Amino acid sequence: MGQFQNKVIWITGASSGIGEAVSKAFNASGATVLISSRRKEELERVKSSCPFPDKVYIFPLDLTQSSSIQAVTSEVLSKFEIDLLFNNGGISQRSLTAETSIENDRKIFEVNYFGHVQMTKAVLPQMLKRGNGHIVTTSSLTGKWGFYLRSAYAASKHALHGFFDSLRMEVEDLGIQVTLITPGFIATEISKHALDKSGNPSGEMDNNQAQGISAEECARQILAGVAAGKQEFGVGGNELRGLFLHRYFPRIFRKILKRTAAR
Template structure:
């Protein structure tokens, strides 16, 4: 029971899968969650120590199940030390073309699902006077981008929520690390919602040329281990954070001219 326990959502692919392998390699006990149980079983079997993994299927839209799912997660290894909120879905559609139902789905999965699961686990952290939330946001959680309006809005909202949580629960020794990846080579763009709610099924060029999921997972591990408040992971695109902060008008002009789809 001295081993640290991490619960990872969106663990069936991409950053979540790579993070699962990294934490297992580092000796953690890992709870793997996503909708696709078969994919989770594959990740477990592919890890360096399948015995240190537990599979717990979970759908971020089905929030009525979260209290019971959280009980199951805690029971898996007796406690949880760290929650890595990675589950979510991206977007590739213009505002004018996107019906409100698609906007609502993006908010429901990316924001409300994460918040609801946090609220289900928070009492466990409070009772133990210990715990950490790692939250996979995005660089567009810090600035807007064409074709990603409600995705960016949901990620912005996560920053507001978890920054408040960090302040409210400082005396409970609960840490929050906001993780903002840039272009990471995963299927996130393929699965992104288009205007009619269907997946894009295409890989972005920037995504294809981005940092590997494994390298990203290594950076995530370091950030969580050192309890960083906020980190930016990727290549030169991370400079957008500083351009937005110090040269916002110039940054806006750059974005207008960029091929960001």
């Protein structure tokens, strides 16, 4: 049992990849976990593979549907006191800006930005009333700089930094912690689920993801950073060196980034 014992943690995007691994890790650490995403059958699978499935509750929701978020948050908040909200659901992009419709841009923002903002605004009053809570959100290294084939995705992740950095200033003295996580390359199916120029899942596994750290190692790094109360931290492998180069040697960094394979 770890330091999340008896905490109630609500995780979106819990049906696969990072969210699945984080749900299992928090549950292994003694937390009650509420898991959400659209695919109920995948959430059932995650629940049954958690170490303490009797401490796992399923709440399907669609982050693009304001009414779905509203209905599910009211139900959850009437039953649970949320200690930690983990905004993690997301969808990526693999299409050139010139070939991407504005509808696809909006869809990516609905999931990656507005979905998390609505979840946060729903849960925040309960945390403020209690005087404690922790809101953690999965951004990306692409939330720090742009990259090929990801203009809308990068923009949606950048927007998270503006929102959550502002929120932190408002609530940190009221007992609420706000954390942003910037993963690099994690070996999940995110590139297969990413929208192509037609707005359909690309179906392709990128080399960058295939060679990334495992979702389980990512979850281990995430729990360590969250437990340490970090405001923002990267998870991944060698690609995290980019954070240092981007900050202190931006011109060199941009040259290196330009030569990095898009997929």
